[in-house]
Amino acid sequence: MKTTFIIVLLLNCLSLCDFIIAQQEDTTKTKPVQIRRGIPLQQGYRSYDDYYYSGKDMFEEKRSHFPLSGTGIWTELNPQVPRVDYRAVHFVNKDTGVTVGKNGAIIRTTNGGGKWLNVITPYNITFRGIEGQSEGRIIAVGDSGTIILSDDFGKTWKAIESGTNHDLYNLQMINDDLGWLVGDKSMLLKTTDGGFNWVQQFTQLTVYPFFDVSFLDSLFGYIAVDVGQILRTTDGGLNWDLSQVRDQYSFNVIKAVTRKTAVALGFAGKQAYTSDGGETWQFITYLGSTFRDIAFLDTLKGFAVGFSGSFDTTDGGFTWNLRLDIKNAGGITFPSPDIGYLVGDELILDKTTNSGQNWFRKIINDDFTDVFFTDENNGWFIGYAWYQNNLYQTTDGGVTLKQRTDFPGDRPSSVYFLDSLTGFVGANEKIFKTNDGGISWQEKNIFGIDSLLFAGEFIRLFFISDSIGWALNYKYVIKTTDGGENWNSQLNVSGLTGIHFSDSFNGWITPGVKPFKTTNGGKTWIEQTNFPENSMYDVFFNDSLNSFISKSNELYQTLDGGINWTLVSNVTNFSYGRFSNRKQNGIFLAGGPRTYRSEDAGANWEEVIELRDQFVEYVRLLDINNGCAVGRRGLILRLADSVVYVSGDNSPAPEEFQIYQNYPNPFNNSTFISFNLPEKAKIKITIYDSLGRLVKGLIDKEFESGFHTVNFIADDLASGIYLYKIEGGGFNEVKKMVLLK
Template structure:
């Protein structure tokens, strides 16, 4: 029996967001930062990187991968469910403008660092084709190659205004185009599906072709100069031209059977070929020989991780590939690291929480290689972080059920049922309900003694239901007339429960005597009933993945039904509700999550943009989880991250520290307390910058700290909501204000002034310092300072309340240096 309610308490304390996820309130908590393949990565410098990939993924970092900002809105909506295809390439201009391309003829242009992309060139490339590659000669002139996935058609588009508008460049070819590269705005090369490479010397007006010798699937293309270039493709082929593409010759091929998706030329004698799962190939003699640079392992148990793209800036090399992994090397490829966290690449099937705690458990398919099964995951912080547990059994786990903080059960393939009585520290294998190996799709206990397991993907002679009344020590098989695989079940108590069969056009079945007898209950759903949510003997909601009706509810135990309309067509495979009004539905391959707070009269929905979703689970109010492929676990908590901080940087000018930060979105944001500390001291608030409340647009903030002392300082922002909740964002690096290189006396501020003003000065070396004020006749008016001063930046206040309007001179004397300036008092 699944729990209905969880009291979710957030403990106060500081924390820092390492992955800001925009345009969705469903945040990845595993893997981190996200699991979608990354087709291209680009470096602006050693700190700022950009990547694009599967399902409209856009990622960027401003701190060399320590933290990432990303979203899945870099693409064109494919359908009403708002699915977005893959983004294949990205280009960055020196002014920060981004151009991206991908599925369904998409071209996106961003002028705000990737927070949003505007679709441009709409209709110029057919939606049946995907943008494969981008190349720009300068800020204005660029080209994008498109191709149909089947390889049967392609398009080349050209822009002369920095990507605002695009036009078709005709090559007379009927094949798909892959990589595109150029020498200048007029000389362009494009590789095709069939292996031909097309060239233009007049900006696309006319084209000639030659054979790359790579064969079908020429994916990579790059040039050293007007004569020398390289192409790469399937099964490790690389070819080279030394006559501007007129002829191509196969070079010594890297020893790999994998496709080489990219040729990256860093310098004439530093060229890389990318694509093999565990090796990056490098040549220092333009292809005569290739040096294999071992990549694996860089992150978690990823046995076959294909790399699609690489880039290099200075000594920093990057690779991007499957499962969203970005690998980094700073020693020429001798070693690699990644901050990607992923314990398995399989699929999760179920998720549940431990009552009275903040512990969450999720189960799924076992990992096929490496140590440990990794078919069960554990979180002690309400899903913020996860760790795998090894139960020591070979089984795909389909279901998990917690009764209290100590007792829980899991079930799966090979007729396995396991039990814990110590909160999950240890798990014990129970007596198998059946001696044959069946898939126990659902385990459901109503108390520590009484529970059931339900068999799917097969028919068990005598019945697919097994019941225990002694906590799993022994099992009794229960029969019913219409036997078969059982997809979903939900028991209310020791007497009442429901289940559905894994076949279309079937009723659900209800028992009121603990499973001794089961009665068919007709429903309006004609497809397979994938999930049943039961609140009591009378109130329940059911869902199906196909048919006209896909969601329905009953308030009389199934005697009558009310159809519930969904916001879009969803292949519903999981539902969970707090009550008859508040709940969620998830689609399998449509990957839609929809939420209602009024029993289905209205809905909010988002597309999760991943391969598949398996289970949605709501704990309380606005806290819910959804599981899926790549062991993905996403959490919805609308109040956890009201502000998406995109960047936070500091610039030092003399004694002034200018802090700059920006947000992608804000919700209920009162503002930011700016805090500073020196050395091992405590943080103190030095200013408060008002926020923008609630906004979906990007907001930029600055604050200049003029405290004037040399030293090493740390800064942080305390973002505060109107309801009093807050969270901290730390500046990534320490700020150093060095000693002045000379003596200086700055102009007072304000000037003119009334009645007081600030005078700032810097002292190169420690010593005695005097600051005096004189009138225009040379008479001393006031001594502001006559004391020892440390080397550094200083300021003093001059109060002229007792003086008449006029011009005054202030003078600094120290170490034989005399400096003076004028100031004006106006009353």
């Protein structure tokens, strides 16, 4: 009965979403987007709501960005938090903090960012501001008048009535009881009971958005207003005076540094400064960034972060210096003079331990484009983040990655290993080889390439044997016949993206126009003008006759060596499409919102539903049931048909044994069971049915102190209620979980 009710409720919700979407007005998608909300739409622009929400199922939008729960086959190893843009961050001390962002994302850490935990919420809105107090209370605000409050450092949240449906942009708590928040349509709310109740205050403005608020004490504060205005109060918000600074470019952030000095920053980097307590404001310059947040360590040193540039100041905000190492940030905070945290677009979660001199990532958020495993534990990844290519190595199956900053090449872009010791990395106009498992890398000889053509990175590596292989960059196909020691140019053609050989003689490449084919190992290449389309992306061979070519959202097959091609009609919506390496007739086609798999050499294809909208870029197989998929914003997924351990996050050991409720719950096929150990202990996890009968033993092994997670895969179990018992270290506990298939 309960299951039927849940299904009916979900169907009703989905129907309501369909109705709302159906009512939205069609808009020309080529129009520029007006990012600012709450102001009249400028002629010729497309609204933010239409751009971000129109035509989207927001339940599906949220699911596609949030951590992939174990499916029984695929397990997300990285990043294990929502892959969204983060907008605000607050730390109650140097180790414990919460950050919020798009799609209702809330994540928390208790060990200084060493491990971030996803907090499940029912919200799909963007959270834009967050503030905390002592005793563990944290308040977050966002779109549509949303206010939520946590009294346990962000573990659980409850909704607070705001009295408005206008977007809320930011807030500030002066002490445990007193605070203000601001939002769209000149919305100003005040609390005197720690955030449980909010009362609207009024100013002389009624239309323009209030983007930020900064109080120095219970009486004196400022509000940053759209159209280039600043409000000031000296009596706790009862009365406000208004200043217009230069033009109508908005002020997005404001900070009362001292009783006399304050700084306001906004659209296009508009900067204003006061040295007389807000009596007068001086326009300084346009810094060129659209700012999102501002934080000061003391009365002199501070940071302002934004969409297209971030800055620091050492004179209280009068002059600002561009920081090239901080890009597309959304929020910044300093819980102590030396420790700071920075969040932003595309899963930016950074930390400083030296007062902002240097920032380092706490979560790897590269767009991964290539991966190669030599066995189940040892592998290599190619990532791209902020105009920089990175090479990573793992020795534990992808659970942890080490960036190989000692790699000698520029912009590593592809990786391929012949065995556990011998491997290659394609870099900018160079090929590097290792003979010691990646400990050292040596540049190899390439002949016949004109360096003046700037052909770029070698993006594909393909070997048919230990001695014979090919590589390609944007303009050249090169070949080796001596195990990668020497490479010779075979073809110069623009727009190369894919290469595959069925044997040492027969191969295909996909350049920008029509594919090319060789039957003599690449000595000669013949353009295949009979291929029905242009702008291909990748090619895959089963043999010299049966092959596939992908292009944007289309897959073509030939059964006669390329004389005739037919469209595979049931494979679509995958964006560009890159083929995996073939193992025992298993083929993956990935690249964008859809991923497809064939287990019979391409005779039949089916979508991998678990990976829908995960934006997988590439799948590399070890065998038919084991492999790795990589994608955007740090996505690493392991394909495995056994228990996957995700352990060891360097969390400080707790004072007592802690067991967490499995997540997700209810679950379909797979769920995560987590526990935290005060000391090293042998842990046994056993699964029982609802009558207490033994179903299976999950693990029985020794773990170090700290936080650990085990992925329980229930492929062979029927739907129902199950119990899991964790025992060890003189402690045991039983919890309930629900399997719904």
